[in-house]
Amino acid sequence: MAKQHRALLTRQELIRSAAEVFDSAGYAEASIATISSRAGVSNGALHFHFKNKRALGEAVEQIAAQILLRLTGRVPLRHPSPLQLLVDTSHVLARGLRDDPVLRAGFGLGGDPTWQSDVKLWEQWQDWVQLMLTVARDQGSLAPQVAVEETAFAIVAVVAGIDALNRTGAEWDARHAVTRYWRLVLPQLSTEAAREQLNPEGTAAEEVWSQKWDMAEACGDAA
Amino acid sequence: MAKQHRALLTRQELIRSAAEVFDSAGYAEASIATISSRAGVSNGALHFHFKNKRALGEAVEQIAAQILLRLTGRVPLRHPSPLQLLVDTSHVLARGLRDDPVLRAGFGLGGDPTWQSDVKLWEQWQDWVQLMLTVARDQGSLAPQVAVEETAFAIVAVVAGIDALNRTGAEWDARHAVTRYWRLVLPQLSTEAAREQLNPEGTAAEEVWSQKWDMAEACGDAA
Numbered sequence: 001m002a003k004q005h006r007a008l009l010t011r012q013e014l015i016r017s018a019a020e021v022f023d024s025a026g027y028a029e030a031s032i033a034t035i036s037s038r039a040g041v042s043n044g045a046l047h048f049h050f051k052n053k054r055a056l057g058e059a060v061e062q063i064a065a066q067i068l069l070r071l072t073g074r075v076p077l078r079h080p081s082p083l084q085l086l087v088d089t090s091h092v093l094a095r096g097l098r099d100d101p102v103l104r105a106g107f108g109l110g111g112d113p114t115w116q117s118d119v120k121l122w123e124q125w126q127d128w129v130q131l132m133l134t135v136a137r138d139q140g141s142l143a144p145q146v147a148v149e150e151t152a153f154a155i156v157a158v159v160a161g162i163d164a165l166n167r168t169g170a171e172w173d174a175r176h177a178v179t180r181y182w183r184l185v186l187p188q189l190s191t192e193a194a195r196e197q198l199n200p201e202g203t204a205a206e207e208v209w210s211q212k213w214d215m216a217e218a219c220g221d222a223a
Numbered sequence: 224m225a226k227q228h229r230a231l232l233t234r235q236e237l238i239r240s241a242a243e244v245f246d247s248a249g250y251a252e253a254s255i256a257t258i259s260s261r262a263g264v265s266n267g268a269l270h271f272h273f274k275n276k277r278a279l280g281e282a283v284e285q286i287a288a289q290i291l292l293r294l295t296g297r298v299p300l301r302h303p304s305p306l307q308l309l310v311d312t313s314h315v316l317a318r319g320l321r322d323d324p325v326l327r328a329g330f331g332l333g334g335d336p337t338w339q340s341d342v343k344l345w346e347q348w349q350d351w352v353q354l355m356l357t358v359a360r361d362q363g364s365l366a367p368q369v370a371v372e373e374t375a376f377a378i379v380a381v382v383a384g385i386d387a388l389n390r391t392g393a394e395w396d397a398r399h400a401v402t403r404y405w406r407l408v409l410p411q412l413s414t415e416a417a418r419e420q421l422n423p424e425g426t427a428a429e430e431v432w433s434q435k436w437d438m439a440e441a442c443g444d445a446a
Contacts, residue, residue, distance in 0.1 A: 025251075025337065026249055026335065028251055029252075029337050111334075112249065113248055113249045113390075114251075150399075151407060153400055154403050154404045154407050156384070158380050158384050160384035161382065161383035161385070161386075161387060162383075164334055164384060164386065165383050167336075168334050176373075177380060180376055184373075184377050184408055184411055188407055188408070
């Protein structure tokens with residue numbers, strides 16, 4: 001059991017290390033030797049866990065998909081404020097893309113020309129956004145003129161854009177970027193009755209973050 | 224003169240070829256041999272024009288910056304509809320990022336972890352957007368509650384996001400993505416008087432495109 005636990009920790013450390021190297025060097029330039037030494041393990045130990053660099057890339061993407069699933073959660077059909085949940089979750093995702101190396105690298109691989117796979121993290125996020133808007137519509141808080149699919153795309157695009165701008169390394173004030181977006185869009189999106197209750201800064205994002213965020217747990221599931 | 228002209232054409236062909244290879248393989252993986260053979264010239268001819276791969280990358284970024292400058296034009300202080308010009312120009316830029324290999328690769332290098340430079344194309348675009356919003360404010364067509372800097376960031380982020388999603392190779396309906404965004408945001412952005420006149424689909428984008436778009440000319444300036 002202790003041995004199994006140690007193996008799991010090593011595996012997690014390797015995935016995190018691979019994520020950081022993919023993120024800073026790109027997939028093609030990432031070297032197995034750098035990944036293992038950054039994780040503090042031997043090349044042999046790395047190969048015990050992962051056949052090759054491709055297997056590490058797949059693990060990073062898979063964990064990122066699981067983290068995303070944890071952040072969004074299931075679509076709650078009877079949530080009291082689906083639009084607020086959408087705002088809150090977009091804040092959490094933007095923060096995760098900035099701060100969590102595995103989530104960041106997983107999304108990064110999707111846009112890396114030297115990486116090919118069937119995992120589509122942005123589509124997974126878009127599906128969730130679209131369902132939340134549908135729930136808001138059913139529940140009467142979405143303004144009648146709003147087209148669900150079009151709006152979902154615009155929301156996905158802005159989060160992807162904040163992520164892309166962060167990756168250019170420019171001095172963007174990305175911290176409040178999500179708030180800015182919602183401040184602009186929420187008045188248009190919600191019915192007048194729902195509008196009063198909505199907070200573009202997100203509610204309790206810190207708590208959501210610390211509750212939902214458990215990379216070790218996500219890795220445990222995948223191991 | 225004929226010889227000079229041929230040299231210029233070769234140079235243009237090499238820049239375009241480099242852009243395509245950077246875009247599909249990433250900067251680090253792009254090979255000089257692939258770039259020269261794609262351009263239909265010898266390695267020697269390539270090295271006559273460009274010292275190394277780095278010089279090709281710099282040329283691509285420089286031309287992309289010039290194309291962007293051509294697309295945006297100067298900031299017109301007395302434009303009759305600065306918001307419509309902003310809408311139109313964002314359509315043209317999104318189209319350019321999809322269809323023009325040099326513009327696309329130039330912006331792509333900015334987000335490529337294996338490429339470092341001081342050229343910041345997204346910042347160049349943001350400065351222009353922010354100035355256009357300032358012109359709109361001075362001219363009275365911007366809604367009073369709109370914060371110029373915050374709004375500029377949101378506009379830049381959405382164009383960057385559409386570009387990022389395109390690069391994931393997913394089947395996004397990016398064609399109408401810009402229109403969707405403006406449909407959502409324009410009612411919030413403009414005064415009621417200005418709103419009636421605004422077209423989120425962009426006006427005369429096709430003409431703007433064909434008039435402003437002259438890669439050969441841009442390359443000529445840079446040569």
